[in-house]
Amino acid sequence: MRKLFKNKIFLVLLVAALILAGLTIATAGGRSRVTWLEDAVNSVAQPLQKFSIRSSNAIITLVERMFKTSDADKENDQLRARIAQYETIEAEMRDLRQENERLRTLLNFADTDAAYAYVTAPVIGRSQGIWFHEFTVGAGRSQGISEDMAVVNAAGLVGRVTSVSANTCKVTAIIDSTSDVSVMVERTRDYGFVRGTLSVSSSNIMELYYIPTGSDLVPGDVIMTSGIDGVFPKGLAVGVVTEVARSSENAEDKDALVQPSVNFLRLEEVLILTHLEKEN
């Protein structure tokens, strides 16, 4: 043991590991502002990330198309391959059309919720593994983004901004196991909390807690934000009850399982609600 502590490499590693562990603890609680160094790194990496996400989407679309192709489609594709130039234009057009549709849906959503100013931004990166559901979005302080702003898409609530740099921000999704959202059951108007769960399945089921005893919660009930937590505006779609699970009077037991409205696997663009516009 004494020999080990005389080893310079081991000592340097130990000190470095302790410093990094301290840094982790200090920054784990979330920070409203990031350091200038992080700002610089994020700004430099942003174009690369945007390029990577575009190329990755192209690869995924290609693979999905391959798996969904029937024999007739294959024959059709072979015929199409003969006019390569035409096909390239068609592929470009298809991508543009999909992007147009997505943006149009987002715009429609924005029109229905005109009380909020919003910033549209692409998702440019995600955290590794399933432990944290956090993703990086291509809009930051320069676009007026600040901590705790609500993030949505056309389907409903996505999450909240947890840290902001000059041109990017990090968003913690509502399906994160450390995330709590104050919600309301649309039909019964009962208040509760939804919390993300750690699960390996891609369904990203959430758990509903603190629904009052006697509430007649049924599968299919729509869950929306209550607005009382001061972070998320009232009335944003959160999900749908898939299973009522309350088995005891214990408040710590979950009341139901909730399927999120948003498909987090296919999240490409989001809207960040910047502030409530003043009513005239």
Added chain:
Amino acid sequence: MYRTSVLLSVCVAFFLDSILFARFNIMGIRPDCLLAVMVSLGILLGPVEGAIIGCVAGLLFDVLFGRAIGLYAMAHMLAGAAGGLFFKKFYADNLIIPGVLASIAAFVKENIMAVSVRLMGGSFGYIRMLITYMVPCALLTGVVCVLAHLWLKPAVRQQVKKRYERHAGGSMR
């Protein structure tokens, strides 16, 4: 050649971890490519270089995609250093050691992440996560490390040779 290969492998690992495998995975199970690359580089280049590259790459990952600064840096620095423990200690063609070491490193890292999630307020069944996520991910990381090692070994051959000669004062085993 050596620097380009290291940079390219780190960039590819970033792309796979943060973008591709975030969408393409089997029931959430995915390898930790950056960790696999760090273990392989540690084995090929030694503990100091492995730890430094691991720390820098991990810090970058923390800044770009992480929840807290330092978590990935610590994990990848230790993985690089752990890989370095086997520097010049086995035949260069051996692929079992990188694979097994990367699996162990990934398993330890997943446990560190599990503890972090618990400390941050998340709740989950450890045994269920161990069976359905941690072990499969660790095994997959081992497989990726073997592939990364196969690619990195010829790419950094000259550098490896220099290091072997510097440390052993002789020829490669």
